[in-house]
Amino acid sequence: MARSDPQVNIRMPQELKDRLEAATTETNRSLNGEILERLERSFDAPTVEIGEASLDAIEARLRHALKHK
Template sequence: MSRTDSHFNLRLPKELKVKLTAAARENDRSTTTEAIARLGETFARQDIVEAKAARDALVVELSNALQAGLSAAEDLGEVRNALQEAQRVSDAKLASLRPTKENEPKQ
């Protein structure tokens, strides 16, 4: 890190400092680099949790939209069936009103 980076003093409980120093030695890092890496991992995990929550909310929203679309499609199917039935009834009524050869006036 360059000296132009912002610096601040951080007081740690002794137990945490001992753990951090030991982890830094194990990972062949400075204590500062170890602290930065661990903080970065924590924020990355938080970002992943938030992204998963957003994804889950989107899945629920899409599922609801799909269900609404399926319901609308079923409703349209019912409307289509009703229109077809109305057309059959109308055709039958029209057919009954048309003169047949038997009912045609003879000339």
């Protein structure tokens, strides 16, 4: 990343920052690099719209499956 790239200052909960910092040791990235990678992936990930009825059906199936385990 070039020094000419714009900077963005954001606020985030300390817990989230701690989680991001922990991830940097696993991925060997800087905090900035980790945040950028995760943002990029969020745009590449497919989005799925689920309606209320679908959620209710999923919940019913899960309850049934857990009950008959």
